[in-house]
Amino acid sequence: MSRESETRRTGEKQPRRRREKAPTEPCRRCGGLGYRTFPSDDLAAAAVCECISACALCNGEGHTTERDDGGYLWVRPCKCASVQQRVSRFNAVHLPARYADKNIEGYRHLGGNQNEIKYLLLNYRKNYAPGQRGMLLMGDPGTGKTHLLTALLAYLSLELGLSCRYIDFMSLLSKIKEGYNQGKSEAAIIGPLLGFQVLAVDELGKGRSTDWEVAVLDDLISRRYNTNSTTFFATNFGDDPTQLAGESGASYYQPRQATVQVTLEDRVGPRIYSRLHDMCDFHVVRGPDYRRRDLARTRKSR
Ligand SMILES: [Zn+2]
Numbered sequence: 012m013s014r015e016s017e018t019r020r021t022g023e024k025q026p027r028r029r030r031e032k033a034p035t036e037p038c039r040r041c042g043g044l045g046y047r048t049f050p051s052d053d054l055a056a057a058a059v060c061e062c063i064s065a066c067a068l069c070n071g072e073g074h075t076t077e078r079d080d081g082g083y084l085w086v087r088p089c090k091c092a093s094v095q096q097r098v099s100r101f102n103a104v105h106l107p108a109r110y111a112d113k114n115i116e117g118y119r120h121l122g123g124n125q126n127e128i129k130y131l132l133l134n135y136r137k138n139y140a141p142g143q144r145g146m147l148l149m150g151d152p153g154t155g156k157t158h159l160l161t162a163l164l165a166y167l168s169l170e171l172g173l174s175c176r177y178i179d180f181m182s183l184l185s186k187i188k189e190g191y192n193q194g195k196s197e198a199a200i201i202g203p204l205l206g207f208q209v210l211a212v213d214e215l216g217k218g219r220s221t222d223w224e225v226a227v228l229d230d231l232i233s234r235r236y237n238t239n240s241t242t243f244f245a246t247n248f249g250d251d252p253t254q255l256a257g258e259s260g261a262s263y264y265q266p267r268q269a270t271v272q273v274t275l276e277d278r279v280g281p282r283i284y285s286r287l288h289d290m291c292d293f294h295v296v297r298g299p300d301y302r303r304r305d306l307a308r309t310r311k312s313r
């Protein structure tokens with residue numbers, strides 16, 4: 012405003028004025044991202060940073076109005092609106108609270124092929140296109156599969172603005188059972204999961220593998236498959252139980268026994284297993300169990 016009136020007063024254009032301003036430093040609260048993530052009760056939450064909510068372009072309203080030459084008023088989304096939208100996307104993912112601040116860059120590679128897996132995921136997210144083939148991460152507990160899965164969803168929702176959802180298979184089953192008690196059908200619980208552009212199913216193969224559990228999984232997977240939607244999975248079960256427990260950085264701890272005696276195919280059945288191969292690339296994550304390693308370190312330092 013003052014610049015404009017100054018220009019009018021002097022009648023000169025002042026193109027250099029803007030450049031004289033010191034380059035603006037990225038916001039200290041959010042590092043220039045425009046949002047912050049944090050744990051909130053059981054879930055991870057995101058909020059628009061103060062530097063955006065106080066947007067000077069639109070006074071924080073998320074849109075600006077302009078009058079055209081014909082006198083018509085146009086409402087246009089402000090740049091800050093996309094941050095608000097991406098933040099709501101993240102809040103709809105329902106990531107567990109303890110993964111609120113996880114990113115792929117921060118994935119600790121402690122041994123095995125974890126470094127390779129990290130760069131594989133960084134590459135995947137860089138080249139992601141909607142509807143892209145998913146990924147199935149198999150590996151021993153404590154190799155960071157949930158970290159990778161949640162970090163991928165955080166990026167796809169917060170940076171790319173995609174609608175994503177995280178579920179762990181056991182809590183899906185208990186939600187369906189709860190639903191039965193309230194007179195809701197299984198479809199009422201599974202239905203909403205089909206609309207997400209990206210779905211991640213954690214703890215695949217856990218549970219008792221009853222006929223009912225396998226049928227629920229079959230229904231979910233077939234319907235995701237039929238709509239060509241990207242689905243990720245993580246599982247403690249592998250193709251070869253002896254292979255998973257090997258090469259896992261035994262130097263951090265005593266050599267490990269195979270924690271899994273059955274394969275993923277044993278757990279989910281050949282039909283689902285084959286469908287998973289149609290939808291996903293399978294990757295084995297090999298590495299030491301970070302929880303056991305941290306525990307050993309804590310004991311040592313006492
Ligand atoms: Zn900020």
Ligand SMILES: [Zn+2]
Pocket residue numbers: 066067068069070071072073074089090091092
């Ligand atoms: Zn704005």
